[in-house]
Amino acid sequence: MNDRPFFVGYLPIPGPLRLFLGAIAILLIAGFGAAGYVAGVTQDDPGSGAFRFDYGRQTVTGVVELVPYPIVHVVEGNDRIDPGDTFMMTAGGKSGVDIRAEPLSGQLAQVSGIVLERGDLYMIQLRGGTNGLQAADGAFPQPESEPLGRWRLAGEICDGKCLAGAMRPGRGLAHKACANLCLLGDVPPIFVSTQPVIGDEFLLVTGPDATRLPKRAYDFVGQYVQVEGEITRHGSLLVFALDPETLELTP
Amino acid sequence: MTLPEFLLLLLRIWGSIGTVVVLIFLAWGIDRIDEDAQGAYVFRLLLVPGILLIWPLVLWRWWQIETERVAWFDRYRPSRRHGPAILAMSAAIVALVVIGLNARQYWPKDIVPVQLSERQ
DSSP states (O other): OOOSOOOOTTSOOOHHHHHHHHHHHHHHHHHHHHHHHHHHHTSOOOOSOEEOGGGOOEEEEEEEEESSSEEEEEEEOOSSSOTTOEEEEEOSSSOOOHHHHGGGTTSEEEEEEEEEEETTEEEEEEOSHHHHEEEOOSOOOOOOEEEEEEEEEEEEEEEHHIIIIISSSOSSGGGHHHHHHHHHTTOOEEEEEEEEETTEEEEEEEBTTTBOOOHHHHTTTTSEEEEEEEEEEETTEEEEEEOGGGOEEOO | OOHHHHHHHHHHHHHHHHHHHHHHIIIIIHHHHOGGGTTOOTTHHHHHHHHHHSHHHHHHHHHHHHHTOSOTGGGGSOOOOOHHHHHHHHHHHHHHHHHHHHHSOOOOTTOOOEEEEOOO
């Protein structure tokens, strides 16, 4: 006959096991609580970005420009989007709107969709097909660009959609794979600067000479980098054409 | 070879050996060590993912049963001398968290934008 105490769930706890059970229970509760606290305090703030379904569907008219990512210079706005604003566009999921926008380059178009907003940054997720983007009639000014010289910036390359609010967190190393999938799907990339550049914290980022983001930059997405490049103002949007050879991680 | 390529290579090697074990064990071995499996085939497909994952354990148990080296009950009990491994893995988890927190980048908020040349 074995005299060792034996725990049975529906019977009173044997005396010698009470101390052991109490200690394990306290350690587990305290341990998981401490682990949760440590995990929580070491995470970065996901920011305020979000889909603004509360704004309702937004429809404006503007001039489409390819830089090479498609942007819209608003000509006829509404109560939330002012004339003169410049914004980027995305489709549903991890897709851009290049195929729909390319035939309308330099033309007036009606844009309709849901706003994603994070501070001063916003973009529109278009409705499907021509409901989201279609040619419009009317007079319009040709968009102008203003070169602002060569800069060295520190910050992070992100995909614009997740950063603007489609994901939380929409940036950082934990979001790297998602960001690269979005960028491969032609979602516009954004450079988040450590400090405002001529008043803007968020810049549309491209490759040199109005090319798409170079493949080398994909390895640095979601990490903190320093990089040089040319900045050009397109409407109210700054476009940063980075030089991929100067990309380096910050310490 | 980068670390991800090395990890993928290890995965491919593990999976390749597992595939060979799956084919041999399910086509031939299982009939030798489990008479209840003789003549039953459809259920064997359900075993494929598990064998791919833990093929060393499958081989070990097959060998134990086939050779009848130990008493019947012990053939089904893997070696349990893994106390040091438990301690090492527990310490490794804590070490990985600490190393990871120390190796992570922090937002370089003090680096200011610098204009290198005037507008052209």
